[in-house]
Amino acid sequence: MASASVACQNWAIATTSEPAVGASPTESVDRPVLGASQRPFRRSVETAIVGGVVGGLSVRLGIRPRWLRAVALVSILLGGTGLIVYVAAWVFVPRRGESISIAQRVVNDRRESQIVLASSTILAAVLVTLLVVGHQGVSSAGWPVLVTAVGLLVVWRGSSPAERIDLQAHLARLPFSDTGSRPWRSVLSRLVGGVALLGVGVAALSPRGLQSTNGALLGVGAMVGGFLLIFAPWWVRTLRELTNERRERLRAQTRADFAARVHDSVLQTLALIQKSAEDPAAVIRLARQQERDLRTWLFDEPRVAGATTFSSLVDQLARDVEEHYDITVDVVVVGDIAADDDVDALVAAGREAAVNAAKWSGAASVSVYGEVETDRVSLFVRDAGRGFVLDAVAADRRGIAHSIEERIRSHGGTAVIRSAPGSGTDVELVLGRRTTP
Amino acid sequence: MSERPRVFIVDDHELIRSGIRAELGDAVEIVGEADEVDAAIAMILERAPDVVLLDVHMPLGGGQVVIEAVAKRDPTIRFLALSVSDAAEDVIAIVRAGARGYVTKTISGAALVDAVRRVASGDAVFSPRLAGFVLDAFRPALDVEAPDDVDQLSTRELQVLRLIARGFSYREVADELGIAVKTVESHVSAVLRKLQLANRHQLSHWAHSRRLLG
Structure with a gap:
């Protein structure tokens, strides 16, 4: 009941206050004008590759997105700061055509904020445990990974329906996804990737690899990753089919109940009323x-x-x-x-x-x-x-x-x-x- | 206010609107009608009727939206909620939004005209069913030992509400309690005010318990 009304509210926000993405006359266009900086800073929609942060920045600064992309990629690959800045911008900067940011949307919704808070706590607990165990690799890469994970969680729970649709379209174009137009290709790439990861895992867990804790962790991680890569889509699909089937059954049940009620009581009464029209x-x-x-x-x-x-x-x-x-x-x-x-x-x-x-x-x-x-x-x-x-x-x-x-x-x-x-x-x-x- | 109150009708069913028009007859002046929210808000603000007759069960909670939008810009326009039969929560919600009363569509023509006149002159109109809903809404608070809470109904107000719920007219309530009809009206208005101001937590507790209690 409560969740249904929450969903309705989200939908209402989506349909009333954000009807035409990027079409608001008060805002600048969604393309960079070279040499001209434009306000306000909004994540771009049309040129977005992931969150539209760099695309938006290029519009804001009036720079070709290509250069910014290169800079962003390098800073992200160098680890740490670049990644955190990117995710933070994704969460806190509103999308073009929308009035509030993803973070704001999550904060406004009590249920969503509880979910995010709970999940972040678990993630942090896992990280702290690893730190206590005293693993070297974790301490340097841990915090950026944690922040990124929490950021992506917020994006997942709080993005607007319009953004969610776009993100799903992006995901579908990834080689590993099996919703794309060439399923054999995705199956093949998943199999190759999965087997490669399993291979890495086996190698790392071999007696030689096990001499360092690093090797053990890497091995377990690679094994899990490999299995996930191979089996996750199948597992997700089964789950989705189950949910759909249950929903369909529930809908049929409701319809049958309703028809029975209308027939047994309403139609019968209407017939009786017609018969006794003169009384x-x-x-x-x-x-x-x-x-x-x-x-x-x-x-x-x-x-x-x-x-x-x-x-x-x-x-x-x-x-x-x-x-x-x-x-x-x-x-x-x-x-x-x-x-x-x-x-x-x-x-x-x-x-x-x-x-x-x-x-x-x-x-x-x-x-x-x-x-x-x-x-x-x-x-x-x-x-x-x-x-x-x-x-x-x-x-x-x-x-x-x-x-x-x-x-x-x-x-x-x-x-x-x-x-x-x-x-x-x-x-x-x-x-x-x-x-x- | 003129002799004939100026009335505006908002209902998404043409059949109901024509029924209401027929019931009201010449006793009021009907200045317009609308079957959806946006048109209703615009026309009501433009024509400034004394009373708006409003269906509780407009799609997407429309009744409340109309009341809130109009009240923000013209608080002198009064609303009387009208419905076939509704869940208590919906009725309480529309009264809290600012409706001055609630009557069911099975009400007789004369009684409806009387209700419109009352609302036009600033009184509150409580049908027995609304009185029951309100008593129910304040009930969880009655069960516990309530401290000095301004939101609570006074003993007198409770007496008045109970009599209305039993089917007494305002005049009969006045006779029964040995007070003036005007006093009954002011008690009812006070109840309405308290309902509108009552703290949200209290009422949501009520709505919740309604679903749980057998």
């Missing part, structure tokens, strides 16, 4: 019943879930009375508890009162209000009908006195019936609660 009371009753059913189905489903509760009993009461009498029952219930003998008795008494209103009051509707408080459960039944003089009725119509008052009293509650000719009837039923939730 307005019946039409109203059918429509109300259907409305109540649909409402329960749409909004209350998670609450009821098969269990009998106070509110479901009151709803049932309303449905029954409407079905048998020509009256509308308006139900409002606040709070809820599981049904027990007391609750059953309370609702039964309320039903009596509602039936009474339906039979005698002449009103078009009766209001039923139930409330669950910490120490008691109350049910109020009220109509604005003709009313009656209590004492005059009590003698011959024992129904009210007995069914309602006795029922409630025997469960330790109170029943108050107020009525006067011309001003409707008000029945208040209150039961103390024995158990607190």
Whole structure:
């Protein structure tokens, strides 16, 4: 539920505030104009090879991207700083046509920031462990690798939908990817690369290589890398197919449920309504019943879930009375508890009162209000009908006195019936609660 | 305010709009209608009606968007939410966005006209169902021993809400509690204000518990 709404929000951002990438009239074009520096600094879209940082920089400085690329490549290959600067720019500089950076997007989204934070912590823990183990190679290359990994994680979680699509297209063009147009080539290059890595691994793990910890680590790393290179795409594809299949099955299930509901209840009711077109009371009753059913189905489903509760009993009461009498029952219930003998008795008494209103009051509707408080459960039944003089009725119509008052009293509650000719009837039923939730 | 309130209708179903027009009849002056969010905002701001009748269930949470956009630029325009039947969360959300009341579409023509008049004159209109939703929304706070919290409903306000939820009209509530109708109205307005100001955490706790509680 929560994740769905988050996804919607992201989508809304993507469709409303970033509709035309690079087309914003206030921003400069996405091509360097030689010798002319342009503001603001934005990562480029069209000339991007990875994150569009260098392309953007060339636009900002008015330099041919070729030279910048060479400088960037060298500084990255020399390790450390160049890589960190690149990843930092990727994360903190907004893409052309977008108003916020990847970092900002992640920070804005609580779930994403938690994911990134948790993953970074694990990565850092791994690195620290390696440092403690005292490995030489790790200490010099470790921090840039960690920062880069965290940066890429942020990019992966926080890039805008538009950027993500472009990145996926880039990935698909890599030789190792099998979504490209020539699958045999990707399989071949993966196999060659994987076998080569495995070979390196075997060599490094041979007795001679094992003399240094360096060799052992390199060997394990190469073996894992080789296996990943060969089997990862297959594994990913299987996983994706499984997910798709499950989603498809769920969708079919939902559709079937929906069709069944529409057929069994809505279409049937519509047919009944057509048949009883000349009986307005019946039409109203059918429509109300259907409305109540649909409402329960749409909004209350998670609450009821098969269990009998106070509110479901009151709803049932309303449905029954409407079905048998020509009256509308308006139900409002606040709070809820599981049904027990007391609750059953309370609702039964309320039903009596509602039936009474339906039979005698002449009103078009009766209001039923139930409330669950910490120490008691109350049910109020009220109509604005003709009313009656209590004492005059009590003698011959024992129904009210007995069914309602006795029922409630025997469960330790109170029943108050107020009525006067011309001003409707008000029945208040209150039961103390024995158990607190 | 003139005798006949100027009313604007926002609903994405033509059938419902014509139904509302028929129900309201000559009692109000209908200055326009719209079936989608952007057109609604522009036309409402241009025509400055007294009351906007707004469907709760516009696509993409549209009702709230309309209220917020209009209220930012013209806070004198009032909103009355109208719906077939909705989840409590949606109704509370639209009232918190600034609607002065909520009635269901099954309301009779006379009652709808009365509700429009009330909203036009600045009062709040609580149907029994809305009163129930509000009581429900403030309930988790009622269960615990609440410290001096301005967000809490007073005993009197709770009494008024309970009577409305039971189906009492404002006049009947006034008679029952021995107070003036004006006082009932001011209690209801106070509840509305508290609902709009209530802290988000409290209400999200409520929304959450609604899904969990059986």
